Amino acid sequence: MNTRRDFLRDSMLLGAVTAIAGCAAGRFGSAGAGGSMYGYADKPMDRIRVGFVGVGKRGYAAYRRCTWLIPHLEATAVCDVDDWKCDRCEQFALDHGLNPPKKYVGPEAYKALCDDPNVDVVYNIASREMHLPVNLYGMCAGKHVMTEVPGAMTVDGCWETVETSERTHRHCMLLENCCYGEFELLAMSLAKAGRLGEVVHGDCGYIHEQRDLFRRMPERAKDTVNRTGNWYPTHGLGPVAVAMDINRGDRLDYLVSAETDSISFREYQLRRFADNPAKRDVRMRHGDLNTSIVRTVKGKTIMVQHDVGLARPYSRIGQFCGTHGMLRIFPDFRLALETVPPQDGMIGYLGDKEAENVRREYMHPLWKTAGVHARALDGGHDGMDFLMDLRWAYCLKNGLPLDLSVYDLASWSSLVELTARSVLSRSAAVDIPDFTRGGWKTAKPFELVDVPADILPPLDTPRFNYDI
Numbered sequence: 001m002n003t004r005r006d007f008l009r010d011s012m013l014l015g016a017v018t019a020i021a022g023c024a025a026g027r028f029g030s031a032g033a034g035g036s037m038y039g040y041a042d043k044p045m046d047r048i049r050v051g052f053v054g055v056g057k058r059g060y061a062a063y064r065r066c067t068w069l070i071p072h073l074e075a076t077a078v079c080d081v082d083d084w085k086c087d088r089c090e091q092f093a094l095d096h097g098l099n100p101p102k103k104y105v106g107p108e109a110y111k112a113l114c115d116d117p118n119v120d121v122v123y124n125i126a127s128r129e130m131h132l133p134v135n136l137y138g139m140c141a142g143k144h145v146m147t148e149v150p151g152a153m154t155v156d157g158c159w160e161t162v163e164t165s166e167r168t169h170r171h172c173m174l175l176e177n178c179c180y181g182e183f184e185l186l187a188m189s190l191a192k193a194g195r196l197g198e199v200v201h202g203d204c205g206y207i208h209e210q211r212d213l214f215r216r217m218p219e220r221a222k223d224t225v226n227r228t229g230n231w232y233p234t235h236g237l238g239p240v241a242v243a244m245d246i247n248r249g250d251r252l253d254y255l256v257s258a259e260t261d262s263i264s265f266r267e268y269q270l271r272r273f274a275d276n277p278a279k280r281d282v283r284m285r286h287g288d289l290n291t292s293i294v295r296t297v298k299g300k301t302i303m304v305q306h307d308v309g310l311a312r313p314y315s316r317i318g319q320f321c322g323t324h325g326m327l328r329i330f331p332d333f334r335l336a337l338e339t340v341p342p343q344d345g346m347i348g349y350l351g352d353k354e355a356e357n358v359r360r361e362y363m364h365p366l367w368k369t370a371g372v373h374a375r376a377l378d379g380g381h382d383g384m385d386f387l388m389d390l391r392w393a394y395c396l397k398n399g400l401p402l403d404l405s406v407y408d409l410a411s412w413s414s415l416v417e418l419t420a421r422s423v424l425s426r427s428a429a430v431d432i433p434d435f436t437r438g439g440w441k442t443a444k445p446f447e448l449v450d451v452p453a454d455i456l457p458p459l460d461t462p463r464f465n466y467d468i
């Protein structure tokens, strides 16, 4: 069983990371001097020179995708603690007629990459505990930052990210690729058009059976070993928050969270590592399944699950429930829209054929324009990684606001700590800070955004596997 002392130990460990990062942020004068980041757009950029920090499995995929498929991007630098990972990026560039990136190797080398005048944007795909320090240092060095999920692992870290972004007026966008999935964007499109009525509840999560990771990739399993709570909330939460216009007219208010014991993990350890006490006897601090319920200020709810321990197929659930219909993505797609007027006084739903017509009609503009390319070019995770990178690069190139704000990063990522706090206090309600400081009340809703078709790479561009 997890104890309060365990949680405090966690907080102290996480606090240490924040303190290191805070030194970098301190270089930039008083907090909030640059003002709100809502609607912020930098001037258009001719060239977008990107430095990649952490070119491991996902980072190498991102490096190849961005250099090969995304227009206007130049990869000018890469950084990792392992030199061979930087070398393989260099080799990829040489093999494909691209300028090789400058290589920065070592645990602190990201600072030199951020300070490099040939880097305009820091793309942070390093290990999770490095997200915060790299993001803060990058913004303080005057660079826009795109960061892998979660943006920070503590509430303090989320605040530091917001304050640094406001102070430096640099973007810090969460690379929440699941916000760009075809059906997640369909949900947004239907919600905007009122076809679901008002979206009052969402069910979502990250359900990805990973007991075997403990054997294959212990690095990736370390958060499961060490953390209570939902340490990976944004893949599920992000798309629901977008469909509900969270931080733009509503905001996350409080949550309650409960977690099972590590029953399935324990059974797996005993079964797979019977003769290996070093692995068999590791005590998992994470339960098999964490379930949290978030309530918004405007009286809506979102159920978020994190399950890497039970024997069930991959799912993000993706259920958007409105006053006039619902859309569910996993395990199988279902769109149920109320017929108007209700038949025979009872609520009826569109038949499958009509629902399919609605699906086609309301496909998000970005998917209508670029969905074929996203899939045909193996754009990563069924194309959504490609669309995400395409969008932020297009926005920077043209001096437009980015799709997701630093406030989305902070409020979604804060669940990492807040769910743990709730679990460790017998599921007591925990407040979610208003990282917008009231800005949510007047911020404009999310928009249905697109890109022009003429910027897309040719469909016969040689393909790589960008999935990890």
Ligand SMILES: NC(=O)c1ccc[n+]([C@@H]2O[C@H](COP(=O)([O-])OP(=O)(O)OC[C@H]3O[C@@H](n4cnc5c(N)ncnc54)[C@H](O)[C@@H]3O)[C@@H](O)[C@H]2O)c1
Pocket (backbone or CB within 6 Å): 053, 054, 055, 056, 057, 058, 059, 079, 080, 081, 082, 085, 106, 107, 108, 109, 110, 125, 126, 127, 128, 130, 148, 149, 150, 175, 176, 177, 219, 220, 381, 468
């Ligand atoms: N959005 C998605 O779909 C998705 C999928 C997988 C992983 N991720 C995220 O991507 C990130 C990377 O995951 P991964 O699976 O590629 O892990 P990985 O371990 O393969 O990559 C992390 C890399 O960061 C490097 N690194 C660690 N400390 C560093 C430092 N101080 N400076 C520079 N580099 C450093 C490591 O050497 C490693 O190469 C994680 O944050 C993970 O949560 C996101």
